[in-house]
């Protein structure tokens with residue numbers, strides 16, 4: 001089987017006890033059916049611990065209140081893995097942060113930036129994100145139901161095109177224009193395919209034409225402060241973050257302390273000032289934001305093969321890039337620099353909140369569409 005691995009895939013090794021932002025804290029851990037059967041059969045002390053740890057009848061999970069996995073030891077290592085080995089763990093614990101997609105004749109292996117170490121690897125390879133292809137004996141379970149191979153191929157080409165389009169943006173203005181065009185592309189392709197029923201080939205070709213035309217007047221990067229403020233006012237920020245994702249809580253507090261006392265007009269001027277100052281000091285940062293957007297496309301765009309939600313996948317990347325940029329600016333303003341390890345933590349918590357909390361991502365996306373009067 002043809003296997004494509006993201007260029008830095010093999011470099012990932014879990015930091016375990018040395019991880020500054022363990023994935024065993026801050027979210028619910030859903031269990032797969034095989035793990036549930038295995039855990040229910042377990043006898044003795046571990047059996048009792050598992051029974052106490054599993055919450056919910058139909059589809060039990062660990063850590064239902066998103067605080068921490070009960071098997072996470074004080075030294076940051078997994079107690080269950082140490083006692084029973086990696087194979088015993090639930091699928092999600094064994095596979096995370098790897099993303100394995102097998103839509104048909106090939107498999108794609110990528111890494112999830114919600115893991116802080118993956119975010120560090122991304123930053124080290126921001127300029128070199130590509131797939132390494134090889135024929136492999138490994139077999140991967142088919143993901144999804146669509147069997148339209150022609151559409152799959154078209155979608156792959158479309159993703160390559162969008163990735164090179166966004167990464168070509170040399171400065172902030174060009175990145176803004178590129179994201180505006182991508183948003184228009186997503187809206188048009190989705191509408192034409194889903195509402196008007198035209199063929200995938202036609203819709204994608206029409207969309208590609210939009211990339212050559214004038215950008216719409218919807219600002220995409222940076223988003224206006226009024227819109228960023230609205231996004232912050234969704235469930236993205238909650239008091240419970242203090243316990244669930246303390247680093248994101250700290251970032252949100254930094255935002256409110258900085259902008260709360262300002263009117264929208266003053267806030268917009270302040271955002272523009274911070275952005276211009278930062279980009280003047282670190283012009284290459286724009287390239288990192290573009291590379292982050294590219295990584296969103298690489299990881300999620302092919303989901304359109306199953307869900308046809310072009311706009312969703314394009315806008316979530318716009319939201320993610322903007323939230324990361326906002327916190328990057330605030331951090332830099334406060335501490336005089338954003339080291340890569342801090343930026344990796346910023347990326348990781350934003351990814352957790354936007355991409356791994358479906359309700360939050362959906363709410364933010366709807367708001368973006370509404371505030372921009374549709375796309």
Ligand code: SF4
Nearest residue numbers: 014015019023115117
């Ligand atoms: S977040 Fe990543 S590096 Fe940290 S414990 Fe989880 S998998 Fe390991």
